Amino acid sequence: METGLSILNVSAGDIKLVFDKNTAERLRAARIVKDMLRRGYALLVETGRDERNVPTYTRVVDFDEEKCEYIIADFDSAAAAEADAKEPAHEPVANEPRVGKPKRSTKRVPADSTRGVAVARVAGG
């Protein structure tokens, strides 16, 4: 399947946004992605395949217009949950220094080699 961002649409059916080598088209696509994020769209990009060979998705937190890269959180909650389950229970120790919230690291994914889906804001249900 081709790369690109499928925008779920009410009129024409899904619109595919492709990050072409053509600079003008690329700029236009980048502007659209940034605009969608500003408007509250949820952008989910394919970040791999699971054991059933179906795509796994991660939500985009930001977009670099100049480099045309999606910025996603670098955190796998399923793997973290598995690791937590395997870890032995930790007994709290008096005067132990408190560890603050871990910094959320991000990862960059190039838009021209990634597939994704954009979902508009929800009206209700």
Next chain:
Amino acid sequence: MKSLLESIADKTNEWAGIPLPVPGLDLHVEPNYPSFEFVTKLQEAYKEDCDYDPRVEVIRQFRIYFRHHWSKVAVYRDVDGKVRKTFLPAASQIDMLVDTLGAVSAWDYEQEQRALSLLMDMLTDHAFKCYTMTGSFLEHSKRSGVTYLFRRLRPTIALRANDEGVRALGTLCMHPIAYYRGTWAGAMCPTDDVIAHLVLMRGDEHEFWKRSNQHSISEVESGL
């Protein structure tokens, strides 16, 4: 009308399109959607005995046990900006079933075919076969341990299995952009709604629950 809205959407950079009002149905558009005012005025021409004012924003709906039976309450922001509450009339499953058929005129085959093609790439062969044959498929989330039954034109059912069997946690109803009140139909074609549920569940499960309207399995809106 649909081609006209498509061309307006294209000229105004409305990436997800402009939802189509359908005569006899009440189209509810997400209030912050850019074409909200335009669609509201368009719908005035189709308005038939509609009890809802499209400018009213429903904030939350929930059920309460009042005077010996369950009633539905909506908390909403009225046209004057004040937050109020009201009892909602009981929905009927037959009405919802028939009215959902009315939304068919908002979609076309090409939309649905494109969406099916997109969904096919997201599912295993077996899951896609289940969807094509029955209109639904199951997917388990390792993250939360919840199994979801995704359904065409019905809310997604959240299930949890334990030693005692399978228990339904509730149903999740979510339509991006707009939906037709009193039906199970969204402004997007049915499979696009399913795709929206699926990708949000896979990519941001917490957000999926947060964005959805949760109906208990005993409510008519759950589609059970």
